[in-house]
Structures are given as structure tokens and as C-alpha cells.
Amino acid sequence: MRFSPLLFIICILVSCFLIYIDRPESRPQALTGMRAGFNDLATPVLDLSVRPFRGLANIGPWWKRQFELADENRNLRMQAAEMRAWRDAALSLQERNARYREALNLQADAAEARISAWTVADRSNAFVRSRLIDAGHEDGVRPGYPAVNVYGLVGRTVEVGRSSTRILLLTDINSRVAVMADRSNARALLVGDNTEYPRLEYLGAEPDLQEGDRIVTSGDDNVMPRGVPVGQAVRDRDGRWRVALFSRTAPIDLIWIWPFEPVQAPEADPVIELSTPEEAN
Missing domain, CATH: 2.40.10.340 (Rod shape-determining protein MreC, domain 1)
Structure with a gap:
């Protein structure tokens, strides 16, 4: 199907007009109000329709974070156990050092x-x-x-x-x-x-x-x-x-x-x- 030259020219003119009125400084106030009202009506609908997909998209990172937290918790428990062992060793050495100082009559720096x-x-x-x-x-x-x-x-x-x-x-x-x-x-x-x-x-x-x-x-x-x-x-x-x-x-x-x-x-x-x-x- 071939377009007539007149229809082609009309399409070009309509396109130019739409491009011109879409510029913020040339856009009619009525058109701006209509677009803002349409956005207000469409935003809640779009948000409701996107929520299921958003939840599905977050399932992977959420589970990955849970595994990372579990590994981090396990490492912290191991470090806490090692620190308790070092604390006990430090307290034992502190007591032994105090006995040595008392036996040698040494005075620690204040x-x-x-x-x-x-x-x-x-x-x-x-x-x-x-x-x-x-x-x-x-x-x-x-x-x-x-x-x-x-x-x-x-x-x-x-x-x-x-x-x-x-x-x-x-x-x-x-x-x-x-x-x-x-x-x-x-x-x-x-x-x-x-x-x-x-x-x-x-x-x-x-x-x-x-x-x-x-x-x-x-x-x-x-x-x-x-x-x-x-x-x-x-x-x-x-x-x-x-x-x-x-x-x-x-x-x-x-x-x-x-x-x-x-x-x-x-x-x-x-x-x-x-x-x-x-x-x-």
C-alpha cells in the first residue's frame, strides 16, 4: 500500500507540531495539567502492578544476604571463642607477672x-x-x-x-x-x-x-x-x-x-x- 504525498506531508507536519508542543517552554498549560493528572492516576496503578515483580527480584539478593549474615555470625562466634581463650591467658599472665614483681620488689611505672x-x-x-x-x-x-x-x-x-x-x-x-x-x-x-x-x-x-x-x-x-x-x-x-x-x-x-x-x-x-x-x- 502506497501513501499519497499529501498524507505524507500531513504526517510530517503533525510530527513537527507534536515535537514543538512537547518542549517544556512551549507546552500549553492545559496539556501540562492533563499530563500531570494522568501521571497522578497512573502512578498508583503502576506501583501496584510492579510490586510482585519487585518482590521476586529482591528474593535472590535477600537470600544471598541471609547466607552472608550466617557466615559472618559463625566467624564472629569463632573469634569470640578465641578472644575468650586469649583473655584467660592474659589474666593468667597478669597474675603471674604481679607475683614476679612482688617477689623481685619491682615497681611498675604509674x-x-x-x-x-x-x-x-x-x-x-x-x-x-x-x-x-x-x-x-x-x-x-x-x-x-x-x-x-x-x-x-x-x-x-x-x-x-x-x-x-x-x-x-x-x-x-x-x-x-x-x-x-x-x-x-x-x-x-x-x-x-x-x-x-x-x-x-x-x-x-x-x-x-x-x-x-x-x-x-x-x-x-x-x-x-x-x-x-x-x-x-x-x-x-x-x-x-x-x-x-x-x-x-x-x-x-x-x-x-x-x-x-x-x-x-x-x-x-x-x-x-x-x-x-x-x-x-
Whole structure:
């Protein structure tokens, strides 16, 4: 069946007219109202007709989620059982440690004696790595006290004012701290060089050190207490040992100053002369 040219032209004109009036800016207000009313009437009907198909489509993901929740619940139960075992072991070790301390007459470091302070200024530049905190001599801070955050050792106090203190960071070129590997007790000196990863010096020819070893203070320098977490051992591009500091895990904001009194040299202690029984008589 062939269309006449007149019918073809009429179809083209009608199409152009419909396209023109379908534009939002050219659409008649009456047509817009009719379309809005039709949408209002059709939307509830369409929603009711789609609900069964929507429910069928959600059955698969719902059951998949139930299986995932069951597996997650099973894993959490296993982890809870393991944590209970570790808790019992920790309580047993805590009790044994308390008995050892009592037998050896050891005094644990009092965590409540630490001085809390906030960082108020960053004094770091190309040549210096330091922080200024809002605690000073009036708060009990003294030069040489270790400064730690929630992750590990940050540095030590060097300039103490009445209500402020400057902390020399471990990354500063003037920082020197005696450290050791927690796994092998390999001793070294942590030397700052104004980079984010201070060096490990004086390790020896063949040190018992591995990538990822936990580095803590050794206390050999009588400047820092023993066992304060410092970081992890890493190698740089040149194969030299460095330390990725724990304290750099988060911004250094809240800091605790750890009052630490070094052990006095024997010459500084008074000599007590004991008399023999013959001298006493």
C-alpha cells in the first residue's frame, strides 16, 4: 500500500507540531495539567502492578544476604571463642607477672603520673623537627622527659618554660635514642636526620634484624625508660635500616609527658660503710 504525498506531508507536519508542543517552554498549560493528572492516576496503578515483580527480584539478593549474615555470625562466634581463650591467658599472665614483681620488689611505672598536654604549634622546618605543647614547669614537666602519644614515642622535652615546653622529635637531626628490636634484643642507636624515617646506627656487621621487627627503647642510654614502643624496622632504597615511627600513624595532637628519673651513677650515691663484728665490739 502506497501513501499519497499529501498524507505524507500531513504526517510530517503533525510530527513537527507534536515535537514543538512537547518542549517544556512551549507546552500549553492545559496539556501540562492533563499530563500531570494522568501521571497522578497512573502512578498508583503502576506501583501496584510492579510490586510482585519487585518482590521476586529482591528474593535472590535477600537470600544471598541471609547466607552472608550466617557466615559472618559463625566467624564472629569463632573469634569470640578465641578472644575468650586469649583473655584467660592474659589474666593468667597478669597474675603471674604481679607475683614476679612482688617477689623481685619491682615497681611498675604509674600511668596516672603522666602529664597530658596538647600541641599548640608546629616548629618543624627544613632544619628542625619540634613541637610546642601547653604544659610546662608548673605542671611538673622537666627537661629530658619522654613524650609519647597513643601510638608510641614522639620525642623528649628540651626547653621547659613556666607553662609551655618544646619537644624535640625523634626525626630531628639532634635526636639520639638507644633502642632495640623486641624480637631479638638487637641493640642500636636511633638517629634522626630530619626525614620521616630516622636511621638505625651501630647495629653491627650482621645484626639480627628483620623487616617489620618492632623497635622499642632499650633504656641503655639512661635517658628513656625501657620498652616504650618506637616503630617498625624498614630498609630504604640504599639498604640501610630505618624505623617507621608508630607516632606518625596519626597527627601528633594529644601528648603525654612521662616523668622519668634516670638512675644515678654509683659515685652520686653516698657510700655506706659497714662495720665488722670485731669493730663493733
